[in-house]
Amino acid sequence: MSEPYQSPISPGRSWYEDSVPDRPRHPRLEGSVQADVLVVGGGFTGLSAALHLAASGVRVVLLEAARLGDGASGRNGGQFGTGHRVWPEDLEASLGLERSRRLFALAEEAKAHLHEMMATHGIDADYRPGQISLVHKRRYVDEFRRHAAILRDRYDYPHAAFMDRAETAERLGSPAYHAGVRDTGTGHLHPMKLLVGTARAAAAAGARLFEETPVRAVRREGGHIVAETPFGTVTADRALLATNGHGGGLNRQSAAHVMPIRSFIGATEPLAEPARVLPGNEAADDSRFVVRYFRKSVDGRLLFGGREAYSSSAGDIAGQIRRQIADVYPHLADVAITHAWGGSVAVTMTRMPYVAEPEPGLTTIGGFSGHGVLLSHFTGRLYAERVAGNRDRLAEFEDLRIPSFPGGTALRKPLLFLAMTWFALRDRL
Template sequence: MAYPPSYYAATANDAPPPAPLQGDITADVCIVGAGYTGLSAALHLAERGYRVVVLEAERIGWGASGRNGGQLGIGQRKDQRSLEERLGRDWAHRLWELGVESNALVKELIARHNIQCDLKPGLLHAAWKKGDAEWFRSEVDHMASEYGYTAMRYVPREEMREMVATDCYHGGILDEDGAHLHPLNYALGLARAARAAGVVIHEESRVTEISRTDPALVKTAKGTVKASHVILACNAYLGMLEPRVAGMIMPINNFILATEPLGDDARKLIRDDVCIQDTKFVIDYYRLSADGRLLFGGGESYSPNLPKDLAAFVRKPMLRVVPQLENRRIDYAWSGAVAITLKRMPHFGRLEPNIVFAHGYSGQGINIATLGGKLVAEAVAGQAERFDIMAKLKTPRFPGGTWLRYPGLVAGMVFYAMKDRLP
């Protein structure tokens, strides 16, 4: 089965052909889903000596892990001051420490396993409104004084215009620990490392049922895995496999395009080759690829149905930011689903003593999902203290539950999209 068309699929490193599960096998741990969470969990468990089987319904990195904007953040999805107000200073500090580790873990795995994924440094947060720039300035001071974090600096409006060829922004924060990469090649690299450590990965092996027994029996159309532990790592593609947690996450579609190679104009567009994300609720995020294309994510859709012309759909917000690309060709356009939570923080937990899950990264998946896999592996191994820091986060169910959650999402997204357009 081929990957959905995208720039990432077209430039993916070689991957072995899929080997669907055939027959009945046993393992210490069965992981459902071969995205960042599942692959990271598999690798860390195999390094501890566990026999691990990964079942993937489609291909490795099929979902958001292989289609996202490629931006590697630091910290959690919510800013630290919001977490302090909501959770208290001590808990916010523990979450920050995990967030810092998540960024470092991705870089360490890439270096240790020689993953070729075009890793480049620098993430620029761009202030869409004047008030956002004022908040940025105070955020830099707060992170330095409260957390000792000095890798970010405030960028005034004049310098923003030098760094990015647009007049849209009122200021920004440059985070030197942020980075960007080729997300599908990162996932494929994790899979290669996991296989080298002894993990067995079966693609095109959709799980249809998981028994609530010990050991658990994980069923596919053509086989079963009997395992002492099960890890659910499906994120936006969970569907109704596990109704007990499906209503806590909402799959939403994101859209990205890739222009033709821009040649010398690429670095005129983004001077320092950093990745950029703005402060709108429906954010724009963009960066340069290794071959000098602009990869731009943006646009808003409040329906599970995709726009008929994805390129035209994303081109509109792109030209609002960089109108000088009006005559440039669009070579690729694609979509993918991410899982959000109401609080925009990830959802970790246990469904049975031997069934754990992690999902709902809300757009912060490269670093937090990679760390999530490591924390899930620790929990399976009986060291759940760090996993519990995340699992203690309260994740409310979306109003309307699994089936009726979309009307509420539409109303909320329309409201915040209107706020994006106000001064």
């Protein structure tokens, strides 16, 4: 029997890989290929762009360095959330109320788009409604109460409601948090099922998808863009770099604005008493800067994520995750963890996505800062709209003018490590 596949770009084998019914292989690129649009990166952003481009008759080639879904898209917490990584009231300070409202509306459209896309292409990704955001420090309680009211009153979003300590404990199955906000207008899903379904839909629409084909350089030749790989080249009129936290070497400008940080998830065995944990089957995340996020799978496992400066070995991840689970659910202190894995979350300075055109015809999209399950698919579609001649909606993101990280590419990692260590400490104080 052959060894189970292990992603060369992300540590640990995920429970998602073992529970997706089938994950088709795609060939390597061979020789020289022409396209209208080249997409680099086979995550949600790249595959969604490929799907929508191909569906509108554009000749599209997608190159993926590892296998489709080996990046963040096949390995994440599966939580949609609402709006952006930054609360809309916090965006108002820098962007004003009207722009913040437009961005919120765009994120709501992203939600509707995902549901419509899954329905159109018959993708069953185990979607379940409900999300609760938890307050880990008493001093944040009033902020969360205000946040639910602001969503309702200023953003016409009636689905989020503040929960006091007693209601939070009941819905969570644990007294570990002070309060929370329950959002019935969003939900969570199995990301690898969504990814495989999107890839299948893109291929059916005519996109040519290649795996295990790393792009080593992207250069201009005449009026075209040429991507070089170890096995051949792609020559295209335009290119989209959808490499997120994995593609630092391809474009300096993108690398200066988008930084990878590791996040880790553990999956327990199916719980003996699943109704004791999140009895309403919502997903949960908390108010820590180094956020903890968890939910149950449809077969009753607890999928628990956190992000710290762990080593990348799967054994270490399981031990750390088990300790975090026990903080919330002491009765699970000895639960068996069957899978432990990590991935790269790409963050930006402002925690808003980075969309830019560093040179004519070359677009880069990434840095969803832990909020890409909702936004990356839709942004891929907005890129296809831009290729078709409508720039306006992608421009909402492009006009955000995200600053680059201080310290350049050499110093920013140690600086980030220091910052994360400080914030992780602050979470505990």
